[in-house]
Amino acid sequence: MGQVVKDATLGEPRFKARGVDKHFGPVQALTKVDLDLYAGQVTALCGDNGAGKSVLTKCIAGIYEIDHGQFFWEGNPVHIRTPRDAAKLGIETVYQDLALADNLDIVQNMFLGREELRNGLLNEDDMERAASKTLADLRVTTVRSIRQPVASLSGGQRQSVAVAKAVMWNSKLVMLDEPTAALGVVQTKQVLDLVRRLRDRGLAVMVISHNLNDVFEVADRIAVLHLGRMATQGRASDYDRQTVVDYMTTGASGRAGQPTGGDGAKSGAR
Amino acid sequence: MVRAEAPEQAPDPTAAVQAAAIEVPPELVAQSLGEWLRAWLTRIRSGDSGVLPVILALLIITIVFQAISPNHVFLSAGNLVNLFQQSAYFMVLAMGELFVILLGEIDLSIAYAGGVGAAVTVQLVQPATTRWPWWAAVIAGLLVCAVIGALQGTLITRLRLSSLIVTLAGLLIWQGAMLIILGLAFSGYPSLAGLDSNRQVLYNLMNGTIDPVVSWIGAGVIVIAIAALLWFGDSRRRRSGLVAPPVSLTIIKIALIALIATAVVAICNVNRAAFGTQAGVPWVIPIVLGIFFAWMMLLQRTKFGRYVYAIGGNPEAARRAGINLAGVRTLCFIICSFTAGVGLLLYASYLGGMSGNINGGQLVLYAIASVVLAGTSLFGGRGRVIHGILGGLVIGGIYNGMGLLGLDVRWQFIVTGLVLLVAITIDSLSRRSATSGSAARV
Numbered sequence: 001m002g003q004v005v006k007d008a009t010l011g012e013p014r015f016k017a018r019g020v021d022k023h024f025g026p027v028q029a030l031t032k033v034d035l036d037l038y039a040g041q042v043t044a045l046c047g048d049n050g051a052g053k054s055v056l057t058k059c060i061a062g063i064y065e066i067d068h069g070q071f072f073w074e075g076n077p078v079h080i081r082t083p084r085d086a087a088k089l090g091i092e093t094v095y096q097d098l099a100l101a102d103n104l105d106i107v108q109n110m111f112l113g114r115e116e117l118r119n120g121l122l123n124e125d126d127m128e129r130a131a132s133k134t135l136a137d138l139r140v141t142t143v144r145s146i147r148q149p150v151a152s153l154s155g156g157q158r159q160s161v162a163v164a165k166a167v168m169w170n171s172k173l174v175m176l177d178e179p180t181a182a183l184g185v186v187q188t189k190q191v192l193d194l195v196r197r198l199r200d201r202g203l204a205v206m207v208i209s210h211n212l213n214d215v216f217e218v219a220d221r222i223a224v225l226h227l228g229r230m231a232t233q234g235r236a237s238d239y240d241r242q243t244v245v246d247y248m249t250t251g252a253s254g255r256a257g258q259p260t261g262g263d264g265a266k267s268g269a270r
Numbered sequence: 271m272v273r274a275e276a277p278e279q280a281p282d283p284t285a286a287v288q289a290a291a292i293e294v295p296p297e298l299v300a301q302s303l304g305e306w307l308r309a310w311l312t313r314i315r316s317g318d319s320g321v322l323p324v325i326l327a328l329l330i331i332t333i334v335f336q337a338i339s340p341n342h343v344f345l346s347a348g349n350l351v352n353l354f355q356q357s358a359y360f361m362v363l364a365m366g367e368l369f370v371i372l373l374g375e376i377d378l379s380i381a382y383a384g385g386v387g388a389a390v391t392v393q394l395v396q397p398a399t400t401r402w403p404w405w406a407a408v409i410a411g412l413l414v415c416a417v418i419g420a421l422q423g424t425l426i427t428r429l430r431l432s433s434l435i436v437t438l439a440g441l442l443i444w445q446g447a448m449l450i451i452l453g454l455a456f457s458g459y460p461s462l463a464g465l466d467s468n469r470q471v472l473y474n475l476m477n478g479t480i481d482p483v484v485s486w487i488g489a490g491v492i493v494i495a496i497a498a499l500l501w502f503g504d505s506r507r508r509r510s511g512l513v514a515p516p517v518s519l520t521i522i523k524i525a526l527i528a529l530i531a532t533a534v535v536a537i538c539n540v541n542r543a544a545f546g547t548q549a550g551v552p553w554v555i556p557i558v559l560g561i562f563f564a565w566m567m568l569l570q571r572t573k574f575g576r577y578v579y580a581i582g583g584n585p586e587a588a589r590r591a592g593i594n595l596a597g598v599r600t601l602c603f604i605i606c607s608f609t610a611g612v613g614l615l616l617y618a619s620y621l622g623g624m625s626g627n628i629n630g631g632q633l634v635l636y637a638i639a640s641v642v643l644a645g646t647s648l649f650g651g652r653g654r655v656i657h658g659i660l661g662g663l664v665i666g667g668i669y670n671g672m673g674l675l676g677l678d679v680r681w682q683f684i685v686t687g688l689v690l691l692v693a694i695t696i697d698s699l700s701r702r703s704a705t706s707g708s709a710a711r712v
Binding site for chain 1: 506513579581586590592593605652
């Protein structure tokens with residue numbers, strides 16, 4: 001159950017979860033979940049409401065501690081107990097509410113909690129340069145001034161700032177929670193382009209999404225949770241929209257077009 | 271299964287740029303003074319006017335009171351110096367209150383928390399009893415204030431009690447404590463009037479003046495220092511291609527500061543005594559400027575200040591950024607009470623002794639009204655130390671003008687209430703228009 005076949009062409013996953021259990025009181029939120037996240041690949045984590053997507057993300061981010069199972073970072077077993085542990089490994093999370101302070105400007109938000117100092121005072125010049133460079137590298141060029149308050153940004157720009165904030169710290173795995181929810185068509189495209197650029201920079205990217213359009217638009221790999229169990233995971237090209245919906249709703253797929261083995265995905269729910 | 275490289279991102283929709291043009295502070299994008307002025311006017315028309323309303327309020331107060339005060343005495347040098355002195359403790363209280371208001375909290379106890387500190391200081395320098403040197407007594411009084419702030423801040427942050435309720439209780443408790451301290455060992459209230467030089471220092475905090483020549487030299491040094499900081503800071507940022515205001519704007523800022531300093535020193539150096547000479551800048555002006563500069567540096571240039579704004583803007587973002595929320599919040603309450611201690615010490619100096627009859631309810635409302643009038647938001651996250659200075663001047667002006675007109679305490683109560691009401695209405699309305707603006711953008 002939940003066995004994952006390694007994707008031979010990609011080598012060792014940057015992050016592995018094996019047999020992860022998590023319960024809250026009597027509620028079993030995750031049961032023996034396995035997950036592989038590869039460098040330079042966008043993995044879409046799908047699942048219906050209550051499937052355990054958020055719980056799994058928060059376990060990896062160190063907000064919840066897992067009950068059983070093991071995480072592996074670049075092949076080595078690791079313990080992630082606090083957000084600090086996750087940050088130390090290079091794991092950053094962009095939550096759906098973005099956690100930006102509207103009254104602070106872009107630079108101040110990107111460096112919040114990790115300000116650079118010179119003689120005990122804030123080193124605004126260096127921070128502004130670094131933030132500016134990160135945004136330019138990610139080709140986030142639509143903001144008018146890097147010193148404008150975040151309150152004045154559009155939804156897509158805010159998402160871009162939140163992502164830039166996450167990748168500025170030499171992060172190696174970035175998890176994005178519903179990055180395109182509540183965005184318009186143009187802004188969704190901007191954000192998905194940004195996700196591709198993260199992948200092209202060699203980061204492991206995990207995108208949590210309900211939106212199958214976005215999933216098939218951007219994902220290299222797909223993982224589907226169903227009622228706290230990993231129903232399937234594998235290359236995006238091995239799935240079509242209908243099989244993913246089947247896995248999300250029933251935990252299995254009996255249709256043609258489902259993964260056919262090889263180093264692709266296997267259904268682990270039955 | 272490598273995907274084709276995504277096409278270059280689409281150009282930004284122009285609509286978004288236009289929407290942003292209204293919101294972005296003009297100094298960020300303007301390349302020339304003309305551009306800056308145009309952007310500034312656009313921003314004022316869209317409802318975000320910065321400190322403009324408070325400057326207008328100051329002008330109106332000046333014109334009205336000059337017109338209706340007996341013998342048009344409002345703008346006389348003697349009255350203006352008196353106005354600076356009266357405003358000084360409003361300013362200091364307001365600059366302290368700012369720290370908790372930036373968090374979206376409130377401290378109603380400042381006048382009596384500060385009053386306890388001032389009472390301790392004044393009692394300790396009494397020659398008949400303890401005879402502490404003035405500096406030790408001041409430190410002791412301010413320490414007591416800091417402890418009061420720490421107590422209240424701990425209750426509010428660790429036990430998650432409402433700051434409104436905790437400090438409302440504090441308002442009563444510290445008033446009682448202040449009266450007890452003032453009643454110790456004396457039949458009357460302890461005075462700062464006396465010939466001993468120790469008490470004289472405290473009396474001079476508000477009433478002493480600096481020699482006119484020294485006043486000019488001091489003002490010159492301060493203006494040159496500020497000008498150098500502004501000029502080199504801005505030109506360094508311009509050279510390295512960072513966001514910086516146009517050169518002309520830097521020059522205008524410097525000129526404005528020089529003008530204000532010259533005006534203040536010139537006014538203070540006029541002989542304002544009926545008999546003999548009394549001229550020079552009151553000590554209290556550099557004291558207030560010192561607090562202003564220290565707290566401005568703390569809020570604008572340190573991690574702590576950044577975190578205060580972050581917590582006021584979005585506590586959840588601050589928590590996720592690993593900021594110690596309880597620590598920062600508690601420190602804000604400590605700074606608030608500590609600054610209030612300075613304010614009440616100035617008040618005691620102004621009165622020439624510590625009185626049990628200080629109107630603490632009125633003082634705290636004046637302090638809150640000062641910052642809110644000048645543009646600080648009671649909802650947290652928005653406000654600057656300069657708001658305490660400008661707002662304190664407005665409140666001091668109203669207070670002083672009513673005194674000149676011979677309006678008694680009944681009218682002062684009514685006007686205090688009305689001023690606070692106006693300030694909070696402006697704050698709420700501007701917040702509403704700001705949120706409706708962002709709702710339209712999304």
